[in-house]
Amino acid sequence: MNALLKDRNIVVMGVANNRSIAWGITKSLYNAGANLIFTYRQERSRQKLEKMLEKNEIEPQLVVSCDVEDDDSIKRAFQEVGDNVGTIHGLVHSVAFANTDELKGDYADTSRDGYLLAQNISSYSLVAVTREVRKYMTEGGGIVTQTYLGAERVVPNYNVMGVAKAALEASVRYLAEDVGKDGIRVNAVSAGPIRTLSAKGVAGFNEKMSVIEEKAPLRRQVDQDQVGDATLFLLSELARGVTGEVLHVDSGFHIVT
Numbered sequence: 001m002n003a004l005l006k007d008r009n010i011v012v013m014g015v016a017n018n019r020s021i022a023w024g025i026t027k028s029l030y031n032a033g034a035n036l037i038f039t040y041r042q043e044r045s046r047q048k049l050e051k052m053l054e055k056n057e058i059e060p061q062l063v064v065s066c067d068v069e070d071d072d073s074i075k076r077a078f079q080e081v082g083d084n085v086g087t088i089h090g091l092v093h094s095v096a097f098a099n100t101d102e103l104k105g106d107y108a109d110t111s112r113d114g115y116l117l118a119q120n121i122s123s124y125s126l127v128a129v130t131r132e133v134r135k136y137m138t139e140g141g142g143i144v145t146q147t148y149l150g151a152e153r154v155v156p157n158y159n160v161m162g163v164a165k166a167a168l169e170a171s172v173r174y175l176a177e178d179v180g181k182d183g184i185r186v187n188a189v190s191a192g193p194i195r196t197l198s199a200k201g202v203a204g205f206n207e208k209m210s211v212i213e214e215k216a217p218l219r220r221q222v223d224q225d226q227v228g229d230a231t232l233f234l235l236s237e238l239a240r241g242v243t244g245e246v247l248h249v250d251s252g253f254h255i256v257t
């Protein structure tokens, strides 16, 4: 237990189950004293989340529906959060989506619809959400999103998602400039492979995991708790001088060849 986020109202988007990166983040933020607000898309995710919160004796401030494909849904969600908690001090964006059949084979075969879908949910959503949440971040604060090395390098199979993450990382920089004048910082965590619901069944995932143990400087897997603590750091005053940054939490894998 620490008090890095004591009395801070933080919105967490993207808990689907107890393997979600956003759930690892939830535990770190809760242990730092944050008041937590959650958004979910699927009813199944809401049910799982509420069970997990109960089991871990975490009392949420609010749980609201938010489909990031839909501007009205985003607007409604943040209005409801703002009406309930007043000031928001932080936001965790941990959502992405692409069609599974476009996460393999040639990137050149990506369809227009599939490209736009990945960009819409995985990248544009950060822009739309920042626009809404900043209205309630009247005391400054932090926004943190989740990205992957495939934004910077060609990682086989990551394909359309790599291009969406590249746009997401560029958005982090442009948004950081926009909201910096209001004392709001925008950063990303670039995590190594973690076995989650999204990662399940995608081609090449197991190989990507095993190479971390062989090649990364720390020679061990990355987990949700490590990403949680790095996200906590970026949301806290400890990172008050950090914005527009992509922080790798990948056992150092990105520095080796």
Ligand code: NDP
Binding pocket: 013, 014, 015, 016, 017, 019, 020, 021, 022, 040, 041, 042, 043, 045, 046, 066, 067, 068, 069, 093, 094, 095, 096, 097, 121, 146, 147, 148, 190, 191, 192, 193, 194, 195, 196, 197, 198, 199
């Ligand atoms: P999860 O499957 O646990 O989480 C993905 C989340 O995205 C789900 O909660 C899902 O909600 C949500 N989501 C998808 N579409 C929408 C939408 N239209 N509106 C709102 N929410 C939506 O996987 P992860 O925890 O792995 O993924 C979280 C983030 O971490 C993603 O950005 C991912 O790219 C990133 N990441 C993951 C890595 C990994 O190895 N796992 C590595 C690096 C980055 P619902 O289920 O309710 O639809």
Ligand code: N5H
Binding pocket: 016, 096, 097, 098, 099, 100, 103, 147, 148, 150, 155, 156, 157, 158, 161, 192, 193, 194, 197, 198, 199, 202, 203, 204, 205, 208, 209
């Ligand atoms: C190089 C790799 C492995 C290959 C690429 C994986 C990319 C995964 C990202 C997206 C988010 C996965 C995805 O959209 C899956 C969906 O098509 C199907 N799944 C679902 O609908 C589930 C039920 C819901 C909960 O999922 C979502 N997203 O809503 C990358 C890996 C080494 C690292 C990795 C897995 C990165 C990443 O960005 O997630």
